[in-house]
Amino acid sequence: xxxxxxxxxxxxxxxxxxxxxxxxxxxxxxxxxxxxxxxxxxxxxxxxxxxxxxxxxxxxxxxxxxxxxxxxxxxxxxxxxxxxxxxxxxxxxxxxxxxxxxxxxxxxxxxxxxxxxxxxxxxxxxxxxxxxxxxxxxxxxxxxxxxxxxxxxxxxxxxxxxxxxxxxxxxxxxxxxxxxxxxxxxxxxxxxxxxxxxxxxxxxxxxxxxxxxxxxxxxxxxxxxxxxxxxxxxxxxxxxxxxxxxxxxxxxxxxxxxxxxxxxxxxxxxxxxxxxxxxxxxxxxxxxxxxxxxxxxxxxxxxxxxxxxxxxxxxxxxxxxxxxxxxxxxxxxxxxxxxxxxxxxxxxxxxx
Numbered sequence: 001x002x003x004x005x006x007x008x009x010x011x012x013x014x015x016x017x018x019x020x021x022x023x024x025x026x027x028x029x030x031x032x033x034x035x036x037x038x039x040x041x042x043x044x045x046x047x048x049x050x051x052x053x054x055x056x057x058x059x060x061x062x063x064x065x066x067x068x069x070x071x072x073x074x075x076x077x078x079x080x081x082x083x084x085x086x087x088x089x090x091x092x093x094x095x096x097x098x099x100x101x102x103x104x105x106x107x108x109x110x111x112x113x114x115x116x117x118x119x120x121x122x123x124x125x126x127x128x129x130x131x132x133x134x135x136x137x138x139x140x141x142x143x144x145x146x147x148x149x150x151x152x153x154x155x156x157x158x159x160x161x162x163x164x165x166x167x168x169x170x171x172x173x174x175x176x177x178x179x180x181x182x183x184x185x186x187x188x189x190x191x192x193x194x195x196x197x198x199x200x201x202x203x204x205x206x207x208x209x210x211x212x213x214x215x216x217x218x219x220x221x222x223x224x225x226x227x228x229x230x231x232x233x234x235x236x237x238x239x240x241x242x243x244x245x246x247x248x249x250x251x252x253x254x255x256x257x258x259x260x261x262x263x264x265x266x267x268x269x270x271x272x273x274x275x276x277x278x279x280x281x282x283x284x285x286x287x288x289x290x291x292x293x294x295x296x297x298x299x300x301x302x303x304x305x306x307x308x309x310x311x312x313x314x315x316x317x318x319x320x321x322x323x324x325x326x327x328x329x330x331x332x333x334x335x336x337x338x339x340x341x342x343x344x345x346x347x348x349x350x351x352x
Contacts, residue, residue, distance in 0.1 A: 003022045003023045004022070004023055004068040004069070004339075004340060004343045004344070005020065005021070005022055005064075005066055005067050005068050006020070006021040006022075006023075006067065006068060006069050006070075006071060006336045006339050006340060006343075007019075007020055007060065007064055007067045007069070007070045007071070007115060007119075008020075008021065008070075008071050008072075008332050008335045008336050008339075009056060009070065009071075009072045009073070009108065009111045009112055009115060010072070010073040010108065010331055010332060010335065011052055011072075011073065011104045011105060011107045011108055011111060012073075012104055012105065012183060012184055012302075013103065013104050013183075013184030013185060013211060013241075013252075014033065014034055014036075014039075014183075014184045014210065014211070014252050014253075015031050015032060015033050015034060015184075015302075016031075016032045016034070016052050016055065016056060017029070017030070017031045017032070017331075017332060018030050018032070018056060018059050018060070019332045019336070020063060020064050020067075021333075021336040021340070023340060024333075024336065024337060024340060026332070026333070026336075028063045028064070029332065030059055030063075032055055032059070036211070036246060036251065036252050043233075044102065045098075045102050045103065045104055045106060045107065046096060046098075046106070046107070048104070048107070049107055049110065049111075052107060052111065053111055053114055053115075056111060056115060057115070057118070060115060060118075066119060067115075067116070067119040067121050068121055068343055069116070069121050069122050069123065069124060069339045069342075069343060070112045070113075070115045070116040070119065070121060070122075070123045070124075071084075071112060071123070071124045071125065071126060071335045071336065071338065071339040072087070072107075072108030072109050072110075072111055072112030072113075072123065072124075072125050072335075073105050073108035073125065073128075073129075073155065073331065073335065074105065074108060074109065074125035074126065074127060074128025074129060074130070074155070075095050075103060075105035075106035075107070075108055075109065075125075075128060075129055075130075076095075076098065076099065076100040076101045076102075076103055076105065076106055076128075076129050076130055076151060076203075077091060077094050077095060077099065077100070077109075077128045077129070077130045077352070078094060078099055078100070078130060079100075079130050079131075079132040079149075079150065080128065080130060080131065080132065080352070081131065081132075081350075082127050082131045082133070082154065082158065083126070083127070083338075083347070083350045084124050084125070084126045084338040084339060084341065084342050084347060084349050084350065085124060085125050085126075085128070085349065085350045085351070085352050086122065086123070086124060086349045086350070086351060086352065087109045087112055087113045087116075087122075087123040087124060087125060087352075088351070088352050090352055091109050091125070091352040092109055092110050092113060095107070095108075095109050095110060096110070100129075100130055100149065100151060101151070101203050102236070102240070103129070103185075103203065103240075104184075105128075105129055108125060109123070109125050112124065112125065122349075124338065124339050124342065124349060126155060126334065126335050126338030126339065127154045127155040127158055127334070127338065128154065128155075129151050129152065129153070129154060130150070130151060130154075131150065131152070131154035131158075131196070132150035133150065133195040133196045133197060134148075134150045134196075134197060134198065135197045135198070138150075138197060138198040138289075148201065149201055150196065150199065151199075151201050151202070151203065152181070152187040152189055152196055152199040152200075152201075152202065153181035153183070153185070153187045153202070153301065153331075154196060155331050155334050155335065156181045156187075156300055156301060156330060156331045156334070157179045157181055157187065157189050157191060157196055157199075157300075158194065158196075158334065159300075159330040159331065159333065159334040160177075160179050160181075160298045160300040160326055160330060161175065161177055161179060161191045161194050161298075162194070163326060163330065164177055164179075164295070164296050164298050164324055164326075165194075167324070168295060168296060170295060172193065172194045173193045173194065174193070175191070175192075175193060175194065175295055176190075176191070176192055176193075176290050176293050176294055176295050177190075177191045177294065177295055177296055177297070177298055178190055178191070178283050178286045178287050178290065178294055178297045178298070178320075178321075179191050179297075179298040179300065180279060180282070180283055180297070180298070180299050180300070180301075180313075181300055181301040182209075182279070182299060182300070182301040182302070182303035182304050182309070183209070183210075183301040183302045183303055184209060184210055184211055184212070184252065184302075185202035185203065185209050185212055186200075186202055186206060186207050186209040186212075186214070186279060186282075187199050187200060187202045187206070188200055188206055188207070188279065188282040188283055188285075188286050189286065190286045190287070190289040190290045192290065197289065198286065198289050199286075200214075200215075200282060202214075203239075203240050204239065204240075206278075206282050207275060207278035207279045207281070207282050208243060208244040208245075208274075208275055208278060209244045209245070209275070210244055210245045210246065210252040210253075210254065210303075211240070211241055211242070211243060211244050211245065211246045211252045212239065212240050212241075212243050212244050213238070213239045213240075213243030213244060213247070214243075214244070214278065216239070224238075244275070245257060245271060245272075245275065248267075248271045249267070249268055249271055254303055254306050254309070257271075257272055258272070258306065258308055261308075272308070272309070272312075273312060275309075276309055276312035276313050276316075277312075277316070279313050280312075280313045280316035280317050281316075283297055283313070283317045283320070284316075284317060284320065287317075287320050287321075292320070294320055294321040295321060296321050296322050296323070296324050297317055297318075297320060297321050297322070297323045297324070298323075298324045298325075298326060299313060299314075299323065299324070299325045299326070300325075300326040300327070300330060301327075302327075302328070304325050304326060304327040304328075305327035305328065310323075310325050
């Protein structure tokens with residue numbers, strides 16, 4: 001049987017990652033970083049589409065000679081069960097309408113579709129952000145007009161749960177983890193038997209991140225909203241894109257921030273420690289969902305490569321359970337494997 005060549009595209013808030021897999025082996029890959037100044041030229045995420053597609057095609061032309069499938073990260077689509085989905089016109093329309101919110105991951109299905117057309121092959125998404133495995137109590141917000149939504153880095157979290165269960169020699173169905181995906185957005189989830197039974201909405205809740213505010217004190221925020229100084233789009237950008245470290249320090253680059261800390265910048269040090277503090281606090285809160293029965297706390301995602309950050313978090317939460325650190329892009333592997341299972345006939349692709 002000929003090997004399957006799978007092109008993976010993963011647009012994030014601060015980067016676009018591309019990789020070529022031959023079956024389950026990664027053959028090529030790149031993470032194309034986007035400076036906040038470059039992205040600031042675009043009014044919306046979808047205004048970035050042609051820019052991102054162009055740089056993707058440039059890399060693909062240099063490194064990829066044919067593909068069996070193209071798989072993209074799934075965005076804020078409608079709520080659905082986990083699995084691998086065929087990209088469809090309906091999916092792209094929902095992504096373009098930002099049906100559950102605006103985020104770079106919404107571009108994933110459309111980028112995969114266009115790149116797949118170049119190769120004449122199918123396109124898929126795997127475990128979109130909108131995978132919903134919530135238990136009933138997790139949906140309550142505090143007001144009947146608002147229901148908490150299941151929006152998370154589901155692909156990364158599912159992959160980390162599977163890896164941790166394997167490492168600890170635990171059946172996934174008997175496992176209990178708190179998993180924190182640390183990236184441009186931060187998701188902290190209690191994961192029971194492989195299911196994300198609660199999670200902060202990284203677009204509006206939880207810890208602040210390199211470019212998002214996370215949860216804000218409501219009364220002062222309401223005053224800002226009705227001050228007359230900002231329109232709706234400016235408020236949304238303030239919360240998601242220009243918040244967090246961008247708001248405090250003017251950059252979303254952890255590398256730059258840690259360099260400033262090493263050079264003696266005390267403000268950068270305090271902001272960095274405050275983000276670690278809020279992440280640890282959210283991990284502690286999610287441990288209560290599992291009634292403290294936590295096999296391990298898992299830190300994953302791009303920012304998990306920062307030893308300074310993971311150490312600050314670990315020293316606050318290691319009393320709960322052992323801390324495992326999985327830095328890097330297990331998301332890319334998980335996307336490729338989701339498509340591979342379909343190509344090999346192990347799973348059937350779902351219709352959106």
